[in-house]
Every structure is written in structure tokens, then in C-alpha cells.
Amino acid sequence: LRHCIFQCLSTAAKEKRQFTRITEAYLESNTIIALQEDRFLETENGWLKMNLAISKNSVDTSSYISELCQQKNKDYEQYYPLVKVLSDRNSINNTRLMADLEKTLYPAKITDATIPTFVIPIKPWWAQNLFDKELAEATLFGAKEELALRRELVYYRSRKPSGGLEAPGRILWYVSKDNDSENSSYIVSAIRACSRIDEIVIGKPKELYKRFRRLGIYEFKNVLQTAKNDLEREIMAIKFSDTELFSKPIELIEIQQIVEQKVSFQWPYRITPNAFSIIYNIGTSNLTEK
Incomplete structure (x- = not known):
């Protein structure tokens, strides 16, 4: 509903x-x-x-x-x-x-609100199964139907380095390149979407999986892998919602010019309100009124 x-x-x-x-x-x-x-x-x-x-x-x-x-x-x-x-x-x-x-x-x-905004790297496989319909349609099976009907999801990552992640906030999803995406016609190594950060929770794999299992595609083995197969290692769960896919992905070189840093986005990276405004306006160029 x-x-x-x-x-x-x-x-x-x-x-x-x-x-x-x-x-x-x-x-x-x-x-x-x-x-x-x-x-x-x-x-x-x-x-x-x-x-x-x-x-x-x-x-x-x-x-x-x-x-x-x-x-x-x-x-x-x-x-x-x-x-x-x-x-x-x-x-x-x-x-x-x-x-x-x-x-x-x-x-x-x-655009001038002090809402913390972070560029978060994500591999293409996770992106296509969590929110990126265009990437999913480029695969043989597409995204899971039940996932496509959810607006609240969770993404797991290591606890550190966190880049100062906090909620509430915004995410700009940077879809990185991997071996499976090298021959794809779809643009990766680019920011492809924007979401709202609703909650950030630190905890051990079992407790996080129990709490958020309904919000995503993760099986427990995936969550445990995020913790390097250590049941006692704390990891981070990022609950996010209302994802907007960009009509124009912003590639790495252009992002670096906007943030005026030669960053590679190996972990979450906080950007300024002005940088967010520029990136968001480029990404939604066909949809938003400036």
C-alpha cells in the first residue's frame, strides 16, 4: 500500500x-x-x-x-x-x-538545509537488487518482484570507516564498477540515485538480521559475510527509503570536479550542501524545477 x-x-x-x-x-x-x-x-x-x-x-x-x-x-x-x-x-x-x-x-x-549528505559506494549487484531498476533490467532475471514493491530497505556495511554517517540524512548512491559490469552498456562508477537515511544501527550480525530481515534481499549468510564471518563483530545497518533514480548518472570525473577533491569513494563520503545541490540538479535535470 x-x-x-x-x-x-x-x-x-x-x-x-x-x-x-x-x-x-x-x-x-x-x-x-x-x-x-x-x-x-x-x-x-x-x-x-x-x-x-x-x-x-x-x-x-x-x-x-x-x-x-x-x-x-x-x-x-x-x-x-x-x-x-x-x-x-x-x-x-x-x-x-x-x-x-x-x-x-x-x-x-x-538545498541550503544542514541535512548531512553522504556519497555511499555500492556494488552493481546490490544496487540492482535494492533500488536500481535500470541495472536490474540489464540482467537475465531482473530484480526480485517483492523487493520492487518496497520503499523502505536496509543496506549493510562495515562499521568503519563510516565517514561520519548519521541519521536523518541523505544518500547519494555511487554504483561502483566490478567484473560483471565491465561489459555492460549501463553507466557505473557514477552516482545513480538519491535516498533518505531513516536510521543507522550498529550491532552484531544476528541481532541486525533479526531486526531488519523484512527490509531487503539479504540472507543471514550475506550479513555474516559483511562481518567477515565473525558473529561477534559489529557492523552497520543503514535503513533508507524513498529512492529516486537519476535520469542522468553523474560519473566519477564530474563528481570529483564538483566536490573539488580527487576522491575514489571506497567508503561513505560527506559532501557540502552546495555540492549536493549541484549533483542532485544534474541527476534530475529532466524532472526538477530549479
């Missing part, structure tokens, strides 16, 4: 529709809960959600929302409080508040 809602929001944003409205009069309780979790607001005639395909700083986002609220629909006025919050310069330094607003306005990105 939540995946269907996510697909509706994503489609609406791609089509430059700023709002999604649910007008069905009789909804089951689990549907109402799902809508509330996705920040739909109740109106006289149903439910309403703002979904903005924009990438702007906080002040410009505030102005954009203000203009939308002035349209001849009183339901839109429920979003007026966001105008004030986003126009307050102190708000951009409140990481949790800004991350929460990005979730409320998904897929909008508030």
Missing part, C-alpha cells in the same frame, strides 16, 4: 502536479494510517498531499509554497505554516526539522 502511495506521489511530481488528492469517501483504517504516515492532510472532501519536484533554498521554497497557497482552493491554506518555518533562517540549521519538511514535501529538496 505505501509503495502504491509512493508511486502516485512520484508520478504526480514528474508530471509537475504540485498536489495529490484522495477523494474516495470510504477508506479502511490501514489506508488512513498509511496516508497520515505520508503526511497527507485531511480535508472536507478527502485527503491532500503537497508533492513538489523542486530543488530550491529555504527562502525560495517558502515563496513557492506561498504562491501555491494563494490559489483559489482553501485546502491549500493548510500549508501556510510551512511558509513561515522555511522563511526563518534559523530553521535551516535544525537538521531534524529540515529532514521532516523534505519528507512532507517529497520529492522537494531544500
